[in-house]
Amino acid sequence: MKLVTAIVKPFKVEDVKSALETLGVLGLTVSEVRGYGRQKGHTEVYRGAEYTVDLVPKVRIEVLVDDLDAEKVVETVAESARTGKIGDGKVWVTPVDSVVRVRTGERGADAL
Amino acid sequence: MEIDTGDTAWILMASALVLLMTPGLAFFYGGLARAKSVLNMMMMSFVSIGVVTILWVLYGYSLAFGSDIGSGLLGNLDKVGMQGTLDQVSGTLPELTFSSFQLMFAIITVALISGAIADRAKFGGWVLFVILWATVVYFPVAHWVFAFDDGDGGWIADRLQALDFAGGTAVHVNAGAAALALTFILGKRVNWPRDPGRPHNVPFVLLGAALLWFGWFGFNAGSAVAANGLSAIAFMNTQVATAAAALAWIGVERLRNGHATAVGFASGAVAGLVAITPSCAAVNPMGAIVVGLVAGGACAFAVSFKYKGGYDDSLDVVGVHLVGGIIGSLIIGLLATDTVTGGPEGLFYGGGLSLLGKQAVAVLAVGGYSFVLTLVIGFIVDKTIGFRISRDDELQGIDETTHAETAYDNSGGSVGSYTPADANARQGVTA
Numbered sequence: 001m002k003l004v005t006a007i008v009k010p011f012k013v014e015d016v017k018s019a020l021e022t023l024g025v026l027g028l029t030v031s032e033v034r035g036y037g038r039q040k041g042h043t044e045v046y047r048g049a050e051y052t053v054d055l056v057p058k059v060r061i062e063v064l065v066d067d068l069d070a071e072k073v074v075e076t077v078a079e080s081a082r083t084g085k086i087g088d089g090k091v092w093v094t095p096v097d098s099v100v101r102v103r104t105g106e107r108g109a110d111a112l
Numbered sequence: 113m114e115i116d117t118g119d120t121a122w123i124l125m126a127s128a129l130v131l132l133m134t135p136g137l138a139f140f141y142g143g144l145a146r147a148k149s150v151l152n153m154m155m156m157s158f159v160s161i162g163v164v165t166i167l168w169v170l171y172g173y174s175l176a177f178g179s180d181i182g183s184g185l186l187g188n189l190d191k192v193g194m195q196g197t198l199d200q201v202s203g204t205l206p207e208l209t210f211s212s213f214q215l216m217f218a219i220i221t222v223a224l225i226s227g228a229i230a231d232r233a234k235f236g237g238w239v240l241f242v243i244l245w246a247t248v249v250y251f252p253v254a255h256w257v258f259a260f261d262d263g264d265g266g267w268i269a270d271r272l273q274a275l276d277f278a279g280g281t282a283v284h285v286n287a288g289a290a291a292l293a294l295t296f297i298l299g300k301r302v303n304w305p306r307d308p309g310r311p312h313n314v315p316f317v318l319l320g321a322a323l324l325w326f327g328w329f330g331f332n333a334g335s336a337v338a339a340n341g342l343s344a345i346a347f348m349n350t351q352v353a354t355a356a357a358a359l360a361w362i363g364v365e366r367l368r369n370g371h372a373t374a375v376g377f378a379s380g381a382v383a384g385l386v387a388i389t390p391s392c393a394a395v396n397p398m399g400a401i402v403v404g405l406v407a408g409g410a411c412a413f414a415v416s417f418k419y420k421g422g423y424d425d426s427l428d429v430v431g432v433h434l435v436g437g438i439i440g441s442l443i444i445g446l447l448a449t450d451t452v453t454g455g456p457e458g459l460f461y462g463g464g465l466s467l468l469g470k471q472a473v474a475v476l477a478v479g480g481y482s483f484v485l486t487l488v489i490g491f492i493v494d495k496t497i498g499f500r501i502s503r504d505d506e507l508q509g510i511d512e513t514t515h516a517e518t519a520y521d522n523s524g525g526s527v528g529s530y531t532p533a534d535a536n537a538r539q540g541v542t543a
Binding site: 048049 | 308311365368369373375376412413415419428
């Protein structure tokens with residue numbers, strides 16, 4: 001099993017979610033996060049004083065998938081989150097040792 | 113003279129409008145402040161309403177508008193406790209109506225100063241400062257500028273005969289100079305200017321500016337102390353100058369920073385209101401456009417002086433009220449027209465330099481007196497009960513450490529537990 005983690009622009013979350021639904025992904029977790037990459041934040045000006053906002057709002061999407069589905073999920077997320085502009089985010093995949101469905105105690109692929 | 117019902121109705125209404133400016137100021141300042149100090153910021157305005165109102169009835173009105181003790185410096189104590197005023201007539205108003213109108217000016221003048229000392233002033237120190245400053249600075253200066261008595265009133269109004277219709281000197285130069293002095297007494301905030309503290313709630317800033325703008329019609333048009341042609345001129349000029357100044361400020365921003373901002377529009381509006389305050393019954397509406405453009409444009413730059421000067425005027429009381437007040441007071445010496453003033457004329461209307469000279473004397477006298485006395489009062493407060501909270505309290509947030517409350521619940525709820533304030537109720541909760 002794999003954990004696909006994506007950092008995307010907040011306004012692209014709906015696009016990513018519906019693309020993953022179309023793909024047949026049954027569940028995902030979304031959290032509001034802040035960070036920066038090469039985009040390095042943005043500047044705001046109040047009464048002539050510039051404030052650099054280093055940590056810009058992003059959304060982290062996490063999806064647990066079977067090994068075979070991982071690549072397709074990564075591609076779908078990347079395509080649906082893309083605007084082509086700086087700050088579009090990243091997607092990465094990490095191996096997962098075990099998964100338990102809390103309600104039933106099912107393990108492994110059955111718990112996905 | 114007899115009481116005029118129309119005049120009285122208008123000034124009763126105008127008094128309420130001017131009172132509303134102080135809560136408006138609280139929102140304006142509160143929005144500009146940080147989330148962790150917005151309540152303290154707003155409380156400094158609200159507590160001024162409480163304290164100054166009591167002082168006014170006790171002796172403030174008498175010091176400001178009692179018969180002159182000589183030389184136009186101060187009123188006497190004949191009206192202490194409002195005695196002898198209840199059935200009197202002042203102009204065409206009940207004297208109490210005139211007094212309540214003037215009370216609201218005293219309140220907001222003191223409250224204006226608080227913007228310079230955001231995040232870091234002991235609340236008790238502020239309350240003591242309000243008492244001392246209103247007594248030693250505002251009441252005398254109000255007498256100088258607002259007390260007319262056929263040549264025997266305040267020295268600026270009645271003897272020098274400088275023009276200050278609604279308080280460019282008595283309110284704005286006065287509060288602005290005091291604000292500058294207090295920044296030296298209290299010092300910079302921790303981490304200033306590396307972190308100047310961005311406004312935490314810009315909609316509050318706009319709400320506050322809107323309430324100030326609305327209330328200011330009472331301030332300026334009400335200063336005619338009548339419902340007449342002069343109040344009509346003051347009303348129109350107030351609107352025109354404020355609009356021009358707001359546009360000028362965002363114009364400067366657009367050219368300098370590339371973006372017109374909401375905070376800039378609100379700040380420009382206030383700068384325009386400040387500058388038209390003394391001049392609203394001296395210039396015509398075309399002159400008011402000039403007053404607004406000059407004030408809005410100049411104050412947009414003036415708010416940056418503090419970074420060069422190294423004084424932490426947190427919410428720009430100096431850059432907006434001192435600078436705007438000086439501009440509005442001096443520009444009368446250039447743009448005053450006798451079709452509005454009924455006499456004195458400015459340089460551009462052929463009146464020569466004499467009026468400009470009088471205006472400059474008024475500005476220097478009020479500004480200098482306020483600055484020096486505020487240093488003394490601030491020093492006394494600091495050395496007695498203390499004027500600055502501790503570094504740790506400031507970093508944690510003055511709302512929490514001083515007032516034991518916070519403006520916003522960011523916990524998402526259901527975090528922590530409640531202890532009922534009433535001990536008897538506790539059993540009911542645990543049962």
